[in-house]
Amino acid sequence: MVKAVVAGASGGIGQPLSLLLKACPLVDKLALYDVVNTPGVAADLSHISSVAQIEGFLPADDGLKKAFTGADIVVIPAGIPRKPGMTRDDLFKINAGIVKGLIEGVAQFCPDAYVLVISNPVNSTVPIAAEVLKKANKFNPQKLFGVTTLDVVRAETFVQGITGEKDPAKTVIPVIGGHSGETIVPLFSQAKPAVNIPADKLDALTNRVQFGGDEVVKAKDGAGSATLSMAYAGFRFAEKLLKAANGESGVIEPTFVYLPGVPGGDAIAKETGLEYFSVPVELGKEGAKQAHNPIPSANDYEKKLLQACYDGLKGNISKGVEFVANPPN
Numbered sequence: 001m002v003k004a005v006v007a008g009a010s011g012g013i014g015q016p017l018s019l020l021l022k023a024c025p026l027v028d029k030l031a032l033y034d035v036v037n038t039p040g041v042a043a044d045l046s047h048i049s050s051v052a053q054i055e056g057f058l059p060a061d062d063g064l065k066k067a068f069t070g071a072d073i074v075v076i077p078a079g080i081p082r083k084p085g086m087t088r089d090d091l092f093k094i095n096a097g098i099v100k101g102l103i104e105g106v107a108q109f110c111p112d113a114y115v116l117v118i119s120n121p122v123n124s125t126v127p128i129a130a131e132v133l134k135k136a137n138k139f140n141p142q143k144l145f146g147v148t149t150l151d152v153v154r155a156e157t158f159v160q161g162i163t164g165e166k167d168p169a170k171t172v173i174p175v176i177g178g179h180s181g182e183t184i185v186p187l188f189s190q191a192k193p194a195v196n197i198p199a200d201k202l203d204a205l206t207n208r209v210q211f212g213g214d215e216v217v218k219a220k221d222g223a224g225s226a227t228l229s230m231a232y233a234g235f236r237f238a239e240k241l242l243k244a245a246n247g248e249s250g251v252i253e254p255t256f257v258y259l260p261g262v263p264g265g266d267a268i269a270k271e272t273g274l275e276y277f278s279v280p281v282e283l284g285k286e287g288a289k290q291a292h293n294p295i296p297s298a299n300d301y302e303k304k305l306l307q308a309c310y311d312g313l314k315g316n317i318s319k320g321v322e323f324v325a326n327p328p329n
C-alpha cells in the first residue's frame with residue numbers, strides 16, 4: 001500500500017502532478033493538500049478509473065494531519081512562482097515559510113516518508129527542510145530530495161536539436177549542482193550515448209539549460225512559470241523512486257541531496273566544499289542509496305562552470321540554514 005501526498009495540489013504544478021499520480025498504478029492512496037480548492041480538484045480526479053483512492057484536504061479540521069498521516073511519499077510544489085524580472089531567490093521571502101510549515105507537518109505526521117521538494121528556490125528550500133527535520137530529530141538525509149529533474153529533462157530535449165535523436169529521453173545527461181541559473185551545470189561531455197556538440201554551439205546550449213526556466217516565465221508573461229513540464233519532471237522522479245523502492249535496480253537520477261548523509265556523498269562534499277548538491281543518485285528502498293561523483297571526469301569547460309556554481313550555491317544554502325536557525329520576526 002503506497003500513500004502519496006501532493007502539498008500545493010491545487011496549483012499550476014500541483015494539478016497536473018496529481019493527475020499523473022492518480023493515473024499511476026504504483027499509487028494506492030493519494031491525498032491532495034492545499035490552502036484552497038482541494039475538494040474540487042479531488043472530486044474531479046476521483047472520476048478517473050485508476051487504482052488510487054483520492055481525497056482532498058484543506059487546513060481546517062486537521063487537514064494537514066489527515067493528509068500527511070501514513071504517507072510514504074510527499075511531493076511539495078506549494079509556493080508562489082516567478083513573474084518576469086524575478087529571480088528564484090526573490091521567492092524566498094514567502095516560500096521559505098511555506099516549506100518550513102509543511103516540513104514541520106512531515107516531521108510530526110509522516111517522518112518516514114520520502115520528501116520531494118519542488119518549491120523554489122530549491123537551493124535554499126531543501127536546506128530549510130533538512131534543518132527543520134534535524135530540529136525535530138527526524139532527519140533522514142536519504143529520504144530528502146530537491147527535485148532538479150526538469151533541468152535534466154531540458155538538457156535531454158535541447159540537445160536533440162543537435163543530435164537529431166528521435167526520442168530525446170534516450171540520451172542520458174548528468175546535470176549537476178543546484179537549480180538556478182549558473183548553479184545548473186549540464187555535463188554534456190558525459191552524455192550516454194556520447195553526443196558531439198560543435199564548439200560554437202556549446203555556450204548557447206549550456207545557457208539554454210541554465211536559463212530554460214526564464215524562457216517559460218517570459219513566454220507566460222506574468223501568468224507564472226513552468227507547470228506542465230515540471231509536473232512531468234516531478235512525476236518522473238517520483239515514479240523512479242517508487243519503482244526503486246519496489247526493488248527495481250539500477251535506477252539513477254540526478255537530485256539535490258544533503259551529501260554527508262548519503263553514501264558516496266562525503267567525497268563530493270569535500271570536493272565541492274558544499275553540503276548540498278545535485279548529483280546522479282542511485283535510488284533504492286532506503287531512498288538515496290548511492291551518490292555518484294561525475295566531477296573528476298568533467299572537462300575544462302565544465303570545470304569553469306562548476307566554479308561559478310559553487311560560488312552561487314554557497315550563499316543560497318547558508319540562507320536556508322540561517323532561516324531556520326534564526327527565524328525572522
Ligand SMILES: NC(=O)c1ccc[n+]([C@@H]2O[C@H](COP(=O)([O-])OP(=O)(O)OC[C@H]3O[C@@H](n4cnc5c(N)ncnc54)[C@H](O)[C@@H]3O)[C@@H](O)[C@H]2O)c1
Pocket residue numbers: 007008009010011012013014033034035036077078079080081082091095098101102117118119120121122147148149150151179224225226227230
Ligand atoms: N523545482 C523546479 O524545477 C520547479 C519548476 C517549476 C516551478 N517550481 C516552483 O514550484 C512552486 C509552485 O509553482 P506553481 O506554478 O505550481 O505555483 P501556483 O501558484 O500555481 O501553485 C502553488 C500552490 O501552492 C499553494 N499553497 C500556498 N501556500 C500553501 C501552503 N502553506 N500549503 C499548501 N499549499 C500552499 C497555493 O494555494 C497554490 O495552489 C513555485 O515556487 C515555483 O517556483 C519549481
Ligand SMILES: O=C(O)C[C@H](O)C(=O)O
Pocket residue numbers: 081082088120150212213214216217225226
Ligand atoms: O523558472 C522558474 O522559476 C521555475 C522553475 O524553477 C523552472 O526551472 O522552470
